[in-house]
Amino acid sequence: MLTAAQAARLRALAAPYARDGHDHPLTNLAHACRDVPEDRWPELVAAHFARLRQASTGGESAEELLRDVHARLLPVESLTPELAGAMRYARVVADGLVFVHALDGPTSVRILTDDDVERAGLEELGQAAYANLMRVPVEHEEVSIEGRARLHSLYGDSPFVASKALFLSAAARQITGEPLPDTGALVVVPNRHLLAYHPITDGSVVDAVNGLASYALGAHEDGPGALSPRVYWWHRGGLTSLTVIDPDTRTFSLQPPPHLLGLMKGLVRLDRAGRLAAASTAEASQVTELTHTTAESIARLAGSPAGLGEAFASAVVLAHAHCAADPGAAHIDTWDAWATAVQLGSALFTGGQPQECHLGEDLVRQLPATSAEPPADARAWLDALYLAIVCRQKDRIGRLCQVPLATLSRDDTVDEYVVHWIDTLQSYFCERPMDDVVEKLLATMNTSMPEALTHAPKDFVNRVDYQPVALFHRLIARDHDAFAKTLTEALADHGAYWGTSTAPRARVALGPLAMASIAYDHGFPVATDLPYAPAYLLNRERIEVIPPA
Template sequence: MNADAAFDTPDAPDPDLPMLTAAQAAHLRELAAPYTDNGHTYSLQNLAHMCRRAPEDRWPELVETHFARLQAAGHGDESAAELLSGVHARLLPNESLTPDLVGAMRYARVVADGLVFAYALDQPTTVRILTDPDVERAGLEALGEAAYANLMRVPVAHEEVAIEGRALLHSVYGDSPFVASKALFLSELAREVTGEALPDAGALVAVPTRHLLAFHPLTDGSVADAINDLAQYALGAYQDGPGALSPRVYWWHRGGLTSLTVIDTETNTFSLQPPPELLGILKGLVRLDRAGRLAGRTAVDAPDVDQLTHTTADAIARLTQDGAGLGDAFASALELAHAHCALDPDVDRLPAWDAWATAVQLGSALFTGAQPQECHLGGDLVRQLPAVPAEPPADARAWLDAFYVAVVCRQTARIDRLCQVPLEVLRQDDSIDEYVLHWIDTLQTYWAERPMDDVVEKLLATMTTSAPDAVTRAPMDFVNLIDYQPVALFHRLITRDHDALAEALTEAVAQHATYWADSPAPRARVALGPLAMASLAYDYGFPVAGKRQYLPTYLLDRTRIEEIPG
């Protein structure tokens, strides 16, 4: 998640006004000098941005207009009522705070690298930053409430912007100089402009100018593109000005802003360095998304089964030259097995069964190795799986997929081998939450026929660590609607409570439907975890058979189960 880029500025930029050359900055300071001989210092940042976009023969006019507006601003004689009527929460760039302002604004605070929170009074021709006497006159609490309310009433326009990557950015803009300050309350803004709340993981956000902000909710694997797209977007808008605020990318999380951008002022370059907590979230989202486990907002076309069949066949064929592709081959086979269920939801035909059988073969080979064996992909299409050594990868979610399909297809010997994969290996997967490992530990302990007290202890650990305050990687809607459902079913399974399991199975199917909605993604077709638990329940004599959406009938009741090579 690192990116480096050079600031696209003219040669020899001024160190304090980098949007201008040193010569241009000296000229601007000379023009501003007559207006700044009153003992006060003024920030020239915004003025420099305006001058950068205008020919130098117009600079005297711009300077005169700029300082005329400053002089026309109020000087602190407004009543408390007038202050409350026009005050707004405001984000300011650090460099805009002159020594005079810093001494007069003890209430202001740094909210993130490069950004300061302050109160500003919106006036007909200008905006005045409030000082400590203003705050005292209106009252800090009343001023804060009014500043928030006035800011949220500022009108904005919203559009979705796709840059060069596949990530979608939400651009929010308007004429008001307070638009970017809404990043302070990004959750409320996101709900206003998109109709959806931000996810628990938060969002990436940029505030390049005071009239513009852009954000990307952390919901899926497109964050890998978004973080770079947003960095380029922010830098370009910041350089264009006027009203420049910050070229940085920030992480909005639980009401706070954290800068991800580290700027090297000596080389005029920047790098993106997410903190460890965010890096874990990003890895988790990318891993989930690449395996098709997340429901993206943008619908994708349903996969072509024939094309996916040949993709899987080619992936298996390449294993004879490069065994490192086994994980991708398993993912492709599993996607194919799910995709078949769009056309054959009961799995009562041989091509669908072949896909499920191949997923079992590749999944178990990935974690436990395999002898040479044939993989059938429907019709006369057969590929040879070469001998595979037992070198389990640190991919806990792929292990769960392999376990689930082996249970569904009643592959007892393969399940035995999967449950011997050391948990220490899977613990090396830094993209997952702790509850995933506890769940795997629960399943391995149960399958090894260890004492039920041990199983229950590990199951309770799974439940505890899947609570919202313990989850830091996966989106909570995915945890609740998808990941937790087989856990709930397993709980009912080990208590041998038929009625409770029937209710939990109905709930699991409903939650699967809620999560995926009308998505054409292959994983939407089958509730894999609940299907595995229901298959165990069926084998234990629970009355779970019968047609249920997302639970292929002829897999659940073993009608379609056949021998699998290897």
């Protein structure tokens, strides 16, 4: 900004124009003067106040108001007590931001008063303000920032560009053809000519928070038309500030609200495990590289047993990846990968004795003895159980179901329904009364409703994570026809969720495959030529001996 001496000179130049009894903020004028030589300041000041004199002073007809009104965001501090008294319709929409109606004139913009609103009608004015705002032209650019995060930047000459944040989902659809996800977006409106947002779809949200914070601070200082240096969460039509400003020290910190923080934790873990279609970039065809990674992870366990979780995650990805070229799991290398994943999952949660892990082509790694120190990773436990079910490992299923629910429920990255689902499965395999199983299944269903979700995207829950629950419901009801129909739907939803993705987890619907394996073993007429459900695992023809845990 200006130096103290420059600011004093600007105030002196503006003083003669301030004798009209009005308080004229000089912030935008200061931004304009900053970029030109000081000998041109007098003409800039004169032109600035000439535009103010030409500005509308009111009295437009209702038709004129409706034709040119726009919804607009202003910084809260711009709403002086005098203005607030004449604009009772205005409302604070988030920390630091106030919503008003503004009239776009040929040379200036006038903020509407209560009298203007009454003349045109509040509802009619609101509809016109929205429609006119959506017609404001903008430039669109995608910007990469630190990490994997990408921002959508909207900018333009109009002073209303940033105000599109009021209707961000509609603006995003208009620009990109896609609405915002149910999880919303992070957004900044540093000045009136710019907004930038990041749709919240995966673990890159963590990078986006920090990147947007820096982006907003820089653009807010550069101006003109400074609006807010804060980072906001746009969610369900509202804006919530993540930025906390200490009024004494003027320092900034980021404090996401609890709901967003839980969502961020959930997305990061889902992302790292390759469970999200939006984030997955790994190629299922990279079996050689994945085999090497898994083998190296196992080899390091003798000296670093804490890496068992990472080794298991790698083995799960490898098992899925093999099914790209071998969708039926007919080959021995595919079986070896699945068996290794079973061994590592069991060892991670229940411990085990030393044993060999085969990864094909005479590649063998020694899994050392491990103690039972289960991590608080609920979905990894589900992976381990699903794998044990598919590979018909009755002893390992029993051992996994002895893992304390209290340990798994400490996982703060999952929604409540995940813990209820684990409780349901443990009760079922431990042969507790069926009434108890049904009660826990109902708790799973009730807590998986869209309005109850706080950690996982609705699309992921509906199309992927909930499907085993729906199948289990049909399984314990012994309804063969309903199970077959639900299985077909579950596999179709799996395919729709992943689309054309080549990510490893796109290749197999692990949860539905596990439920289908139980049904097959219980005499249900389960088809074995289904997509995303390897036939030779489902019908047991590929199942071989796995060293005991």
